[in-house]
Amino acid sequence: MSRARGHRNGGGSRPTGRMVKAGLAVVAAAAIVAAVIIYNTSSNRTGPLPDQLPSSAGSYLGVFESGLPAKYSEVTSFAAATGSKPDIVMYYSGWFVKFPQSFAAATADNGAVPLVQMDPDTVKVAQIASGHYDGYLSSYAEAVRAYDHPVIISFGHEMNGNWSSWGYKHTSAKVFVAAWRHIVNVFRELGATNVTWLWTVNIVNDARSGNVTNPAPWWPGSSYVNWVGIDGYYLKSSWQFRPLFGPTIGLVHKLTTDPILIAETGALQSVGQTAKINDLFNGIQLYGLLGFVYFNSTDDSADQNKNFVISSEAALAAFRKGASTYHRPG
Secondary structure, eight states: OOTTTGGGGTOOOOOGGGOOOOOHHHHHHHHHTTTSOOOOTTSSOOSOOOOOSOOOTTOEEEEEOTTTTTOOHHHHHHHHHHTOOOSEEEEEEETTOOOOHHHHHHHHHTTOEEEEEEEOTTSOHHHHHTTTTHHHHHHHHHHHHHHOSOEEEEESTTTTBSSSTTSTTTSOHHHHHHHHHHHHHHHHHTTOTTEEEEEEEEOOTTGGGTSBOOSGGGOOOGGGOSEEEEEOOBOSTTOOHHHHHHHHHHHHHHHOOOOEEEEEEOBOGGGTHHHHHHHHHHHHHHHTOOEEEEEOSEETTSSSOEEOOOOSHHHHHHHHHHHTTOOOOO
16 A cells, blocks of 8 residues: 555555565466466356355454464454454465465454455466466465355455556556456356455545546446455544545445445554554444454554554553454354
8 A cells, every 4th residue: 555655544455564575486486387277268157156155244354464374373462462362364365376375264263354455566467367376376376265264355455546557547447457356257267266356445535646546447346346445544543433434435336235344444552543453343243344454563654654463551442342242143
C-alpha cells in the first residue's frame, strides 16, 4: 500500500518489507515445470464455485503476524495474549513462491484457515492471463489440492489502488480480470476445489486523492469469487468504522451479495487503539460482515514505522471482550 503514501486517508497496500520474495532457486524450479499443461480458458468452467467455509456473519477473527509463514509461534502468542482463537491466518506470498505445506499444516492443526495474499510482484499480469505461468500455477494448485483442507486465496489485493504494479494506473482492469479468471480456471481444472476465492479491494474513502478508485471495473464476476475482502486502517483518532468502510461496502453491494471480510485492518497505538478495537468489533456486527483479519505488526514501508501491534492492557482487554462473541460454526 501505501500505508505509507496512499494510506494518508485510510487507503493501503501491504508494505514492501512484508513481501515474500522468490529466490533464484525457486524461480529455477518454476521454470522446470513451466512446460506443464497449458489450459484452454475458453472451456466451460463458469459454474458456481464451491463455498466450503461457513459464511455467516461474525464467524471469523483472523490475524497477520510478522514472520509468517516461516514460523507459527507469533500466532500462538497473539492468541494467548488476546484470549482468542484465530480462524484465519494471513500471509503475503510473492509470485513463484511455493505453497507452504508445513505452515498450512500448523494452521489446520490450530483450527484455522490459511489466507494467501498471492501477489504478482515480479511478473506481468497479462502473461498470467495468457497462460505463460501455468506451470507455476498448476504446481501451486496441485499442492493446495493435496493439502486437502480449506484455503483462502486472494490474488493481486488492493488492485483499485495505484501503489502496486498489478493495480490502478499500472495494469488495466480488463487484463486483471482476465488473469483472475484464468487462475481460477487452472485451479478448477486440477480439482483444487478446497479454495475460497477472496477478491480484495482497498477502501475508497480517499478516492479524491487520485490514489484509489471504485473497484467495480476489476470485478471478475460471481462465478469466480466466493468472498469479498476490504482493506482499511484506523490512522486518526477521529476515524470510525462507518465512514471508513461504509462507502466501499456500499459499492460492493452494487456488484454482489457475496459475504464480506475486512481482510486487512489495524489501529495505530497513537489514535486511541482501545476505542478503535471496540469500534471494529461493533462495525462487523453492524454491517453483518464475516469478520476481520487484524494486522498485528508494524508497517515498515512508511517514512516512519506505523505500529498497529496490540500491546496495552486496555487494548488487549478490548480485544478479548470482542473475541468472546466470536466463534466459527462447526
